[in-house]
Amino acid sequence: MxxxxxxxxxxxxxxxxxxxxxxxxxxxxxxxxxxxxxxxxxxxxxxxxxxxxxxxxxxxxxxxxxxxxxxxxxxxxxxxxxxxxxxxxxxxxxxxxxxxxxxxxxxxxxxxxxxxxxxxxxxxxxxxxxxxxxxxxxxxxxxxxxxxDTSFHQTLPPKAFIYGIPYEYYEKYGVRKYGFHGTSHKFVAEKACQILGWNIAEKKIITCHLGNGASITAIDKGKSVDTSMGFTPVAGVIMGTRCGDLDIGALLYICDKKQFTSLEAVRLTNKESGVYGISGVSSDFRELDAAVAEGNQRAQLAIEVFCYDVKKYIGSYAAVLNGVDLIVFTGGIGENNSIVREMVCNGLEYLGVDFDSNINQQARGVDRTLSKADSKVRVMTITTDEELVIATDTMELVKSIK
Missing domain, CATH: 3.30.420.40 (ATPase, nucleotide binding domain)
Known part of the structure; x- marks a missing residue:
């Protein structure tokens, strides 16, 4: 077919x-x-x-x-x-x-x-x-x-998706956390468990889809229970050009100072922020790495903020899951940037992560275990394939009507 x-x-x-x-x-x-x-x-x-x-x-x-x-x-x-x-x-x-x-x-x-x-x-x-x-x-x-993109996250419980605003805005306008990158998070979690010979229904997994858009998801027994993106894909960790989590008061203050319209505020938070906004160099991590090599301190800061954000979400989702069995990196950055992976995993020893720096440096665009054999928590890089997920779902649906 x-x-x-x-x-x-x-x-x-x-x-x-x-x-x-x-x-x-x-x-x-x-x-x-x-x-x-x-x-x-x-x-x-x-x-x-x-x-x-x-x-x-x-x-x-x-x-x-x-x-x-x-x-x-x-x-x-x-x-x-x-x-x-x-x-x-x-x-x-x-x-x-x-x-x-x-x-x-x-x-x-x-x-x-x-x-x-x-x-x-x-x-x-x-x-x-x-x-x-x-x-x-x-x-x-x-x-x-x-x-x-949102369907995998429909298993989030209300305590994870409701915002702290009047409930009527959820009832009338659907304002809540929806989450995105769902096809990728579901695919890499299942693929990693297949590689490891694990039953996903028994595992606690944190998936990190890191690309120009980035999101982290907590998966308990194969179901998404929390995710970093929200009502829109601008929430969560900072990204290529998206600001990630931002104090609404700070945004309102900027809008007042600059006399921004709502469309200008959308452009600011979606197109002009993130690692691009901090570095002033690029939203592309390859260009940021090159700038760091030349001594650009703002490029270095942008990478540090990104990795710090990812690490914070991993820690918070380990708390949500009451532990973690597997951490997965995927997406353009997650699959290819060994520096980011190491910066994120350094300091996760308290969770039971025993990271293998040598293997990590060699892993690029492959499915690979990055933790040592006796690590309590497995760490892997898994190549995602959202097009394959779409094609597979489509094929199964078409077969069901024949």
């Missing part, structure tokens, strides 16, 4: 076409960028073939999706002979609110609920809906599924 996985942003479409064999194979992947701008970019990477790059105006998502579908069946760059070989489409959906605790096949009711969540995810859900409706036009007979 061939599954097309789509992640539609406001001006972009990220995609993969997977052949879901016993060992799934990525047939092609790519990115449509700068949709609606004067000049767009389409990058298509077919497995075993030459990469295709097209620069041209891409007015809307329909045009972007049309480029993708034509490339998939192109005689030179294509990987399938006909669009009939696409058996289903799986969509990454940022926000499912309280409506969805698992992935679902898309129908009119599902679309209405995704639209209803657009008020609390205005930067994401409208774009996802564009992707869904576009595929309905271009591939009308192909089933589609929605896989939600």
């Amino acid at each position: 061939n599954i097309l996985v789509l992640n539609c942003g406001s001006s972009s479409i990220k995609y993969q076409l997977l052949d879901m064999k016993a060992q799934p194979v990525i047939l092609a992947k790519g990115l449509v960028e700068k949709i609606g701008l004067p000049m767009g970019i389409f990058t298509h990477k077919p497995e075993g073939k030459e990469k295709l790059i097209i620069e041209q105006p891409i007015p809307d998502h329909v045009d972007g999706m049309d480029l993708i579908l034509k490339a998939l069946i192109d005689k030179k760059y294509g990987v399938i002979d006909s669009l009939n070989e696409i058996n289903a489409v799986g969509h990454r959906i940022a926000h499912g609110g309280e409506y969805f605790s698992h992935s679902v096949l898309i129908d009119e009711d599902v679309k209405a609920k995704i639209k209803a969540c657009s008020e609390i995810a205005p930067l994401h859900n409208p774009a996802h809906l564009k992707g869904i409706t576009t595929m309905e036009r271009l591939l009308p007979s192909v089933p589609q599924a929605a896989v939600f």
